[in-house]
Amino acid sequence: MLERAHAHLEDADSFVRVDVPGKGTTSDEDTGGVMRTDLEAVVPALQSGSLFGGREAVMVVDAQNLLKAEAEIIAELLVDLPEDLNLAFTSAGALPAVLSKVVKEVGEVAPVKKLRERDAGEWLGGELKRRKLKLPGEARKALIQRFGSDLAAMSGALDQLELADEVPSAEELIERFRTRPDEPVWLYADAVSAGDVGQALRRLTDYLTHSHPLVLLAYLENDLKRRAMAAAAPDIATFAEWTGTSPDHYPTKKAWGIRGRTSDSELRRALDAISRADQHLKSAPEDTHRLTMERLTVALCRWYSGSAARRTA
Numbered sequence: 001m002l003e004r005a006h007a008h009l010e011d012a013d014s015f016v017r018v019d020v021p022g023k024g025t026t027s028d029e030d031t032g033g034v035m036r037t038d039l040e041a042v043v044p045a046l047q048s049g050s051l052f053g054g055r056e057a058v059m060v061v062d063a064q065n066l067l068k069a070e071a072e073i074i075a076e077l078l079v080d081l082p083e084d085l086n087l088a089f090t091s092a093g094a095l096p097a098v099l100s101k102v103v104k105e106v107g108e109v110a111p112v113k114k115l116r117e118r119d120a121g122e123w124l125g126g127e128l129k130r131r132k133l134k135l136p137g138e139a140r141k142a143l144i145q146r147f148g149s150d151l152a153a154m155s156g157a158l159d160q161l162e163l164a165d166e167v168p169s170a171e172e173l174i175e176r177f178r179t180r181p182d183e184p185v186w187l188y189a190d191a192v193s194a195g196d197v198g199q200a201l202r203r204l205t206d207y208l209t210h211s212h213p214l215v216l217l218a219y220l221e222n223d224l225k226r227r228a229m230a231a232a233a234p235d236i237a238t239f240a241e242w243t244g245t246s247p248d249h250y251p252t253k254k255a256w257g258i259r260g261r262t263s264d265s266e267l268r269r270a271l272d273a274i275s276r277a278d279q280h281l282k283s284a285p286e287d288t289h290r291l292t293m294e295r296l297t298v299a300l301c302r303w304y305s306g307s308a309a310r311r312t313a
Contacts, residue, residue, distance in 0.1 A: 004110060005088040006152045009057035016058050018042045020065040035070050035250065041186035043250045046077040046085070057086045064093035071096035073250055078102045120149045127155070133162060142170035146177045185211075185219050192297060193258065195305025200297050213293050214281055220274055220300070227304075228267055230259035266303035273299055 009015065021038045035043065045058045066074070075098045081087065087107075089095065095103065103109065121144055128135055135143075147154040157177050161167070168176060188203035207216060226243060233239035236256045240247040247253070262270075277296045281289055 005059050005090050008088050009059060009086045011055060011086070014056050016041065016045045016056070018045070018058070018060050020060065020062040022062075022065055035073060036067075037190065039066075039070055040190065040250075040254070042074065043077065044186060046074070046081060046087070047249070047251065055084050055086060056082070058088075060087075060089045062092065063089040063095055063099070064091040066096050066099065068096060068098075071099040075099045075102040078106055081106075120144055120147075120151060120154070123151055124154065127158060131158060131162060133158065135161070135167060136170075138170040139167065139173055142173040143177075146174060185216060188216070189219065189223060192300050193304050195301045197298055197301045200301055201294060204293060204297050208290060208293065213289050214278075216293065217274065217278055217281065220296075221278075224267070224270055224274060226255050227259070227262060228271075230255050231262070231264065231267060233259075262304050270300060270303050 018039060018041050021036060042058065042060060045056070060074075078087075078099075079102065089103065094100065121140070124140055124143060128140075143154055143157060147157065157173075185207060188200060188207055191200035191203050204216075229242045230239050233242060233256075236247045236252070239256055239259075240249070240252050243252065245252045273296055277292050280292050284292070
């Protein structure tokens with residue numbers, strides 16, 4: 001199923017994957033229009049399209065676990081998707097009715113036979129043979145343990161192992177592939193906004209493993225502009241007009257809801273820091289780029305969460 005979805009999205013220039021958590025992780029009742037944290041990234045992904053032109057791809061995995069309110073928000077966004085956006089849902093069961101109806105109207109449904117971990121083991125054996133890559137039995141079990149039947153993610157892990165100087169042990173594989181390589185940038189941004197320095201730095205490391213810091217910096221610049229406009233707007237209707245959105249759109253309501261968390265002076269400090277980071281990334285040796293982004297991340301965590309203001313008070 002994931003392989004078919006990746007094939008549908010293979011012509012895209014950039015890729016975002018969003019995994020829907022199981023319904024048992026929260027109440028199955030109507031969420032009142034609020035999406036679970038793990039799913040918040042899908043809304044801006046479906047609205048914005050590609051940051052630099054090109055085609056953006058979005059994959060929503062385990063869509064059968066969407067709650068009613070979440071499915072309604074996504075169904076609304078499907079009606080007017082950006083032209084440069086490719087989208088795929090994977091579902092091990094029936095989609096919520098409201099979403100299923102829209103998907104059938106604007107796209108197509110392709111049934112796929114369910115893949116089991118035993119099948120993934122057989123696929124792994126054949127793939128190792130094709131790549132002429134030797135991997136001990138325990139290491140193979142570790143990959144199955146980490147990725148299950150997610151063949152696309154496992155293929156990405158094998159790409160990395162082909163470049164390794166030596167074969168890692170099973171324990172090293174479990175540690176190395178702790179997170180998926182296709183994490184959306186909004187998970188990092190949410191950690192920064194919450195002031196969670198440890199989580200933000202971990203997300204930063206994951207993101208920079210597969211992307212360039214200037215891409216992340218461009219996102220932070222746009223995010224700062226939204227924060228500044230929200231702080232300056234007299235009401236949410238004005239803020240929505242300035243950003244070219246609707247007051248009812250989820251990202252608009254979310255940005256408006258945190259507008260008082262960061263002071264004007266902290267916004268100015270964030271703007272100055274991002275500007276200096278941009279100059280450094282474009283002029284200094286690449287070996288210093290990660291440290292620059294780490295220092296910027298720690299600073300933004302303080303300013304965006306309001307922790308700096310609380311300590312001063």
